[in-house]
Amino acid sequence: MKRIAVLPEGSVSHEAIDFLFNGEPLDLLHSKLISDVFRATDSGNAQYSVIPIENTIEGSVSLHMDWLVNEVDIPMQAEWVYPSIQNVIGHGSEFKTESGEYDFGRITKIMSHPVAIPQCQNFIRLHSPGAELEGVNSTAEAVEIVKKNPGKGWVAIGTKLAAQKHGLDIMAERVTDHDNNYTRFVLIGHEPVNIPREPDHVKTSLLVTLPEDAPGALHQVLSAFAWRKLNLTRLESRPTKKRLGSYYFYIDVVETVDSVLLTAAMAEIEALNCQVRVLGSYPCYTYPSR
Numbered sequence: 001m002k003r004i005a006v007l008p009e010g011s012v013s014h015e016a017i018d019f020l021f022n023g024e025p026l027d028l029l030h031s032k033l034i035s036d037v038f039r040a041t042d043s044g045n046a047q048y049s050v051i052p053i054e055n056t057i058e059g060s061v062s063l064h065m066d067w068l069v070n071e072v073d074i075p076m077q078a079e080w081v082y083p084s085i086q087n088v089i090g091h092g093s094e095f096k097t098e099s100g101e102y103d104f105g106r107i108t109k110i111m112s113h114p115v116a117i118p119q120c121q122n123f124i125r126l127h128s129p130g131a132e133l134e135g136v137n138s139t140a141e142a143v144e145i146v147k148k149n150p151g152k153g154w155v156a157i158g159t160k161l162a163a164q165k166h167g168l169d170i171m172a173e174r175v176t177d178h179d180n181n182y183t184r185f186v187l188i189g190h191e192p193v194n195i196p197r198e199p200d201h202v203k204t205s206l207l208v209t210l211p212e213d214a215p216g217a218l219h220q221v222l223s224a225f226a227w228r229k230l231n232l233t234r235l236e237s238r239p240t241k242k243r244l245g246s247y248y249f250y251i252d253v254v255e256t257v258d259s260v261l262l263t264a265a266m267a268e269i270e271a272l273n274c275q276v277r278v279l280g281s282y283p284c285y286t287y288p289s290r
């Protein structure tokens with residue numbers, strides 16, 4: 001059985017891992033902190049770790065991207081896109097009016113993962129503008145804290161799975177600003193993973209560092225992909241953290257690192273005095289739209 005490190009039971013990450021492995025029995029090692037999820041595979045405690053890296057509404061989860069690049073050296077082995085369906089969860093009786101409706105104006109505090117709170121801005125602004133917002137380690141942790149603190153007017157934004165686990169009420173369903181709210185997850189590990197399903201495509205993630213003060217260097221890097229008609233699906237700059245104004249470029253290419261075209265493009269980029277690091281070459285899966 002595969003041993004996989006993932007955020008706590010009832011987190012979006014936990015829901016998402018089931019989809020990737022299609023219900024295959026897994027030995028899940030739940031960790032409260034994403035840093036421990038990373039460390040579990042780094043230390044050999046788990047074979048793989050589940051890492052959320054991008055969200056439709058919030059964009060890159062920068063902290064997780066930075067960990068992938070700077071704190072560990074574990075290749076990406078699979079990617080999948082899964083809907084982040086968020087709900088308002090609490091002790092419903094605290095907010096019920098005489099007519100049996102929920103009065104969201106009575107909410108004093110909304111807790112969730114810092115990536116999940118901005119996904120629900122419209123709902124919060126409209127229904128609970130006075131509520132305090134508090135970011136915690138995961139949506140699942142938020143639900144657990146709310147469960148342990150009845151009578152304070154606190155609610156969590158999280159999954160139905162977490163509400164069920166803690167026996168709390170779902171006071172409002174699907175409260176994200178956009179219905180098409182998806183999260184991109186990667187599975188990192190030292191061995192390729194066997195997923196008995198055809199992928200939608202295969203992708204390679206590269207980290208490219210340009211030579212200093214070289215005008216047009218990024219243009220030349222992009223040309224190496226462009227004239228080979230290699231399809232880029234992501235281009236993002238992140239600070240190298242070495243000095244202000246110094247960046248690396250995170251590039252996703254729909255192609256495997258074994259392809260002649262991609263290997264040639266990488267050689268061309270290296271010949272431009274750029275550093276190229278392969279973060280992984282892996283199959284990608286998408287959750288069928290609902």
Ligand SMILES: O=C(O)C(=O)C[C@]1(C(=O)O)C=C[C@@H](O)C=C1
Pocket residue numbers: 007010011012013014052053055061084113115116137138139140183
């Ligand atoms: O807190 C969770 O439930 C997570 O799985 C983490 C995470 C993230 O880090 O982006 C994953 C997806 C959600 O959209 C919000 C939070």
